[in-house]
Amino acid sequence: MTDKTATDTLLDELVRRTPPANLEAEMALLGALLTNNKAYEHVSDFLAAEHFANAVHGKIYGAIARRIDRGMLADPITMRADFEHSGMLEPVGGTAYxxxxxxxxxxxxxxxxYGRAIHDAWIRRQLIDIGENVVNNAYGATTELAGSEQIEAAEETLFKLATDKGQDGGFVAFDRALATALEVAEHAFLRTGDVSGLTSGLRDFDKKTGGLHPSxxxxIAGRPAMGKTALATKIAFSAARALMQEAADSNTQPRGSVAIFSLEMSSEQLATRILSEQAEISSERIRRGDIGQKEFDRFVRVTRELQELPLFIDETPAISLSAMRTRCRRLARTKGLSLVVVDYLQLMRPAVGTRPESRVLEISLITQGLKAIAKELSVPVIALSQLSRQVESREDKRPMLSDLRESGSIEQDADAVMFVYREEYYLKQRMPKETTYEGAEKYQAALDDWHRKMDLVHNKAELILEKQRHGPTGTIPLYFEGEFTRFADLDTHHEV
Structure with missing residues (x-):
């Protein structure tokens, strides 16, 4: 017989280990509950029957909780009949226990x-179970999941344990809620202008919404070529620049950062868009290298100015909700987080391990998850969304809420829904063709009328705020410069 190896010895020690439990605390707490039901008020908001390591103790706690919740007295006398009838105490010697x-x-x-000691032991047991599942899955117990998906599944399980552990919920005293509301109002009062939240960089949008608010x-929805990504990039850049300027004014580090999850475009393409807008050089010319020395020098100067921006881009395609949540939490912990932009939600996947029965349910899980991220991290989340093709079949192509793909869940979960619309895009496609008119005069009249209409909508866009939970709705006029894919405020009145 050979001597055991160090590995065998370690495995034996692991097998002999008993899961964390505090049976003395369980007995002491149950005794306190049976003696004085008011003790239940100290544990009822976070402790459940399944948190007890001893199954009988859990059943006793559950029986006590049910009676107290019904407004009945729970003591050894009133509960004796229940215990004897159910037989739950037989494994521990009957009612003498x-x-x-x-x-x-x-x-x-x-x-x-004592309740928290019991709960902490339960959390540790859950962590052990999660660790064992991770090891077993890595060895091939779950062959349908790739390694990266197993990481996401483990992260999702840990996240659920962290958020569902029952210690963070409960009521908030009204005086505390009032104090928070007063802080927000004071912050808005002390700031210049009408912006109480994070600025979007668009004056009229900020006036209507007060900026971008936590949670x-x-x-932002629209048909292809309307400029959804350009608008979201503009907002993200403006927010990051505002954070950097605020830090420079106070001689501190930025209090937060902006995260962009670009599921369609690469980080290089997104950076080129921002550089194109700020340097006022067409992104197409940048890609072709069709720029002069002065323009290139301006390009380099702007690059240096922007490299300090607290802006982070994740270009993972088809990212899952659980992976996005983990990366946001990590960024919030290391750099601070003030805004999340997702381009766009139909390209996302729900949390690993969920198998929605339909696309509508899948989108619903994604929008609910994005709202949960906004609430948990107390940051605004902007998600871009595609519109259905039914828009193209109407004479008036301005979008409506019903045009949202899987509109029910998106409309329900969102605090604000807005549509990007550019009449110039559709009007350009309706340029008169000479072959469709009988004579030159009719064609010229139609062409002149088309030019007149094009002049009215040239470089103009509309941001249609269709839903806003905390404020008014309406249409916000914007300036759009296609050469630089740039949105800005539309000034309809000028000083002479």
Whole structure:
């Protein structure tokens, strides 16, 4: 017989380990509950029957909780019949076990601490189970998941444990809620202009919305070529620049950053767009290298100015909701996070391990998840969305809420829904053709009328704010410069 190796010895030690549990705390808490039901108030908001390591203790706790929740007294006398009828105490010696629990009781003041000790042991057991599943899956127990997907699944499970552990919920006292509301109002009052949230860089949009507010999910939707990505990039850049300027004024580091999840365009393409707008050089000319020395020098200067921006781009295609959530939490922890932009939500995947029955349900899970990210991290989340083709079949092609793909879930979960619309794009396609007119005069009249209409809509766009949970709706006129894919404020009145 050969000596055991170090690995065998370690495995034996792991097998002999018992999962974390605090049976003394469980008995002491149950004794306190049976003696004084007021102890339940100290643990009811975070402790459940399944958190007990001893299954019988969990059943006893559940029975006590049910009686107290119904407004009934729960003590050894009132519960004896229930215990005898159900037989739940037979594994521990019957109703005589209640005497042991009463002998182990603690004062009501310590009930909360004992409850938290029980709950902490449960969290540790869950972590052990998650670790074992990760190891088993890595060895091939779940062959349908690739390695990267197993990471996402593990992250999702850990996230659920972190958020569902039952310690972060409960009521917020009204005085505390009032204090928070007062802080927000004071912040808005002290700031110049009408912006209480993070600026979008668009004056009229900020006036109508007050800026971008924490915990809000905003949807920007439109048909292809309307400029959704350009508008979202403009907002993201403006927010990042505002954060950098704020830090420079106070001689500190930026208090947050902007995260862009670009599922369609690469980070290089997105950076080129921003550079094109700021350097006022066509992105097409940049790609071709069709620029002079002065323009190239301006391009380099702008690049140096922008490289300090607290702006981060994730170009992972078809990213899952769980992976996005993990990366946002990591960025929030390391750099701070002030805004998240997703381009666009129909290219995302729901959390790993979920298998929605339909595309509508899948989009619903994604929008609910984005709203959850906004709430958890207290940041605004802007998600771009495609519109259905039914827009093209109408004479008036201005979008409506019903044009949203899988519109029910998106409209329901969003705090604001806005549409990007450019009449110039559609009018350009309706340029009169000489062959469709009988004579030159009719053709020229139609062409003149078309030019007149084009002049009216040239470089103009509309941001149609169709839904806003916290404010008014309406149409916001914008300036759009196609050469630089740039949105800006539209000034209809000028000083002479």
């Amino acid at each position: 209640l005497g042991k629990l009463l002998a182990s009781m603690v004062g009501i003041v310590n009930a909360g601490e 809000d999910l905003l949807i």
